[in-house]
Amino acid sequence: MSATTRTIIDLKTQKYDRQLRLWAATGQEALEHANICLINANSTGCEIIKNLVLPGVGNVTIVDGGKATKDDIRSNFFLDPESIGESKAKSASELIQELNEDANVAFVEKDPYDLIDNQTDFFDPFTMIIAVNVPDIHLMKLSPLCVESGKSLIAVKSKGLVGMFTIQAPEHTVIETHPENVVDLRLSCPFQQLSDYVSTFDLDSLDQTDHSHIPFVVIILIYVEAWKKAHEGQAPQTYQQRQEFIKALRAGMRTPDEENFEEAIANAWRLSPSNPISSEVRQIFEDPSCQSAHGNSPLFWILTRAVRDFVENEGGGQLPLSGKLPDMKSDTCNYINLQNVYRKKALFDLDAIKKRVAGLTEGSNVHIPEETVELFCKNASNIRVIQYKAMTENHVQPDKLVNLFKNEENFCYYFIYKAADRFQLEHGRLPASQADFENLKHQAQSLMESMGITSEDAEEILATDILNKVMTNYVRFGDLETANMAALLGGLAAQEAIKLITHQYIPVNNTCVFNGITSTSSVYQL
Structure with a gap:
């Protein structure tokens, strides 16, 4: 390695020191190879991109065909007074670029909805699309496009003091979930x-x-x-x-x-007597992708199959030992001796799984590095698989919906965002005053009935205080983003984007609503 290369690596390590402690070099490399498209350079969208550019996402393209107005610069810190009358995408990209020279922040001054309708190949290069305040009619066209091409899609809505986002992604596997203080000492079943x-x-x-x-x-x-x-x-x-x-x-x-x-x-x-394997991991072992894994399967499923076979044979019903020993009161000699006992067992388990991986990949062109097998074994007790629904498929049984309406204020905000999109489709704008209340209520009832809720239940729900309060707040917000909600939602959405990109930590499945009025958040699988 040359001195110049070593210097560049050292500078990068210093620059990203804190986040490297969170997701290591593999996670940082994944961020640097990401190519993200932001639809709409509004306040929330720019906050999301800011929080992705700062940790070093490689490529970002901001798509917005609008010109900056006085209203835009009131809530968007990435538009200044000189931006008025200029391209929002261009002005925002220039200021965001200044945050990190390692990132490449580009802009496209085109109507994103026209691109969705008429030029879908525009989105081919991107690995993730973040759509902010995009009406459902366009999301329903973007969703299948992302499904077909294997892209992640994060749809964000922000208005007033309430915001939400929904994630759609291909099958998402996580090896490094980073659980807190998980130690396997095998005290209930010593080896x-x-x-x-x-x-x-x-x-x-x-x-x-x-x-x-x-x-x-x-x-x-x-x-x-x-x-x-x-x-x-x-x-x-x-x-x-x-x-x-x-x-x-x-x-x-x-x-x-x-x-x-x-x-x-x-x-x-x-x-305490407990199953040595969690229900989540057992469910993964029972997945057809695990049971039928072969040499040309995705790496995650090859490793899962190898571990499952180990558990059923050499492991005697136990997962491979991680070998990690916590700090404890002991002299050095006793601690090292005990550590060696655990380490030897962990190496024995690891060797057995390496042989099973080799057997599964024999005859194929797949090569799984030994350090990857070791990483999987250390984290085998906490692996996760999330099967995201397409946004076009989002639905819950009517009886469960009725229960959510009656008991979950944050779910009602999610629903009213959907009803407001219907209002916008009919009127060309979002409901933004008390005069729009009754029409929004009509759209809400129509949407409920389209979701399978009976007209009687819909009328009962619409008469509840909880939904009326939500609708009143929604129209009271006007058609405005607030800077504080944009910043908070920008952090939440960017955090989930990073989880998806790095395949580390467990991302939301699939919708999150943040209520700034009550300072509460809720996650729904819809």
């Missing part, structure tokens, strides 16, 4: 090497110093073995039994402040 190691300890023969430096893992397993001898080979399982077990641990403390025994007491809950 043979761990049991053998624990059997080398005799607590009664240790002096006070050594006794206070035995790792809590060893302490728990020693006391579990003693419990089994007194209870017909059964470990403590019920809450009452675990309380008695904790009393035994306390009785074993030689001094009131033995930290390692306190840690053992604090971790006794890990003996």
